[in-house]
Amino acid sequence: MADEAHITEVGGTGVPIPGDDVDTDQILPARFMKEVTFDNMADYLFYDARRDENGEFNDHPLNRFEGASIAVVNQNFGCGSSREHAPQAMMRWGVDGVVGESFAEIFRDNCKSLGIPALTASHEDVTALQEWIEANPDGDIEIDVEEETATYDDTVIHGNIDDAMKEALVDGIWDTTQLMYSNLSKVEETAADLPYVEEV
């Protein structure tokens, strides 16, 4: 639960997922969303991109970097639909943190809801890290949430983590239900002041 959930650092080996505007239909094709739980979502992660025409695993990075914890992506990652299935699938596959050039907003919000730090960094820094992972598949990468850095080898990337995400993760308050539930009486006051909300 949230009070045990201070997330200050995540780390492990990396997986580069190159390409700009990688949309949620690629990350988790809609036809695999017909399940009432998120339990099996890891099996469907990048389902089409990971397979050749015979349905066999191809050389997609997710097939080559099994066991990785840090996904490294490019611009506008996670654009398209609001499906939390996308970051859920990544998390259940093993991703604990994401480094990218930029993220689509709903995707970033969903990451926050799941306690997955999303660090943005420059194109140069991101591509250098992606190349480094290709050459060092067993190399460790560490995201420091408070410092807003990603560290690998002798390199420190100074990036950016959205303020709200940073606060939420570091203070262990990313469980927004818990956070907002305590304000329920204030919510009722706000609602009562709205002309379109009938008395409850």
Place this chain on the structure above:
Amino acid sequence: MSQNTLYDKVWEKHKVTELPNGQDQLFIGLHLIHEVTSPQAFAMLEERGIDVAFPERNYATTDHIAPTEAEKRNRPLTDDEAENMLSALERNVTDNGITFFGFESGQQGITHVVAPELGLSQPGMTVACGDSHTATHGAFGSIGVGVGTSQIRDILATGCIAADKQKVRRINVEGSLGEGVYAKDIILKIIQELGVDGGVGHVYEYGGPAIEELDMEGRLAVCNMSIEGGARAGYINPDETTYEYLKGREYVSEGDEFEQRKEYWESIKSDEDAEYDDVVTINIDDVDPLVTWGINPGQVIEVSEPIPAPDSFEARSDQEAAERALEHMDLEPGDSMLGYDVDVTFLGTCTNGRVSDFEVAAEILENNTIADDVRALAVPGSETVRTECEARGIDETFIEAGFQWRRAGCSMCLAMNDDSLEGDEVCASSSNRNFIGRQGSKEGRTVLMSPAMVAAAAVEGEVTDARRFFDDDVQTVSATDVEEVAD
């Protein structure tokens, strides 16, 4: 920072408090629920033993997995997974006292079609749904945001989301729409100009003469695709067009109460001297019908314009995207989209599945038949839309032309039901996304366009300029003309 815009005013009215993480706790006045993104949220609530806080602010329907063939809607649904999702939704709404528009209600349909037509979406509200096209409701002058499942849990449990206030970009759309050019073309033009991530960090306020001239269904189409431009929300200030549309709808107050409500609606409009973070002007005067040529909704050209070469783009990312697009679509730079063979035509969705969309397409289909080998689907956005079209005989025009006339649902927009592209089929589609795999086949190819253009493509079996079906005076170009010029 923006000031005195509709966004600022509606935000302030719905802000409960500032949270320790710096975000605002924002009350959600209307929460729309469908079967795909909600079951996990209800399960999370149950796990914590929390009740739904404001059941009367929640409305549910089924759309994503809804079979669109009448005989396939009998229960249990033949697709076990779909049946499972639908039963879970039915259980959840019953247990929690939430109004549900199911198949039997006659009002089932896509959330973003149902809520507006029933008068649930109103100016000055905050609207949320576990679907990124929630921006649609901004057409009434509300803030509509798409949310993930954990946020659905938040709304169910607390009536609120934790949110960051965005910047406001005013988009003035100058000029007026030419014959055969529609609201869909306005939003495609905006995305073409500002890019698929141009709206990140912003909400879009659409205004200007071309927007004011639009009817509500046109405005819904514009706001619907805000997310394709990267903006989480997009809205239009309410005006007489909005109020006239609302009058008499099922969930709208009548008489004095309507007038009182209208005072509120007027009060939340952006002030004349409102301050925006950014103002952009786009002129729609000489815009021809637009189509996509690629694999994201920003890869847009006029139908007779040459497809751009990758190196004509400045940004590296656009160049790479163009290369991927040309390969996937099997297109060459310099060609136009005119004459691009079409296997499937799909009319419907939360973008263009409303009565006026079928009406304009019917004008083209009247006394025409679709090309051999074209599979043509007309899928009303809601059962209300379907019954109204049927009452006016519009369905007959579609059926006589060779279209399949279906029941309401999201259908081939994302192919979560049986309606799907096969192999590398090309689909002329009135939907909102041309992402690879979106319509159910990873080799499938989508060309986004207005409903009129979809109907015209169905008749010709290829991408064509719909204006040739309307008015002889309008200058249109055919594929042959372009070849002649090229020669």
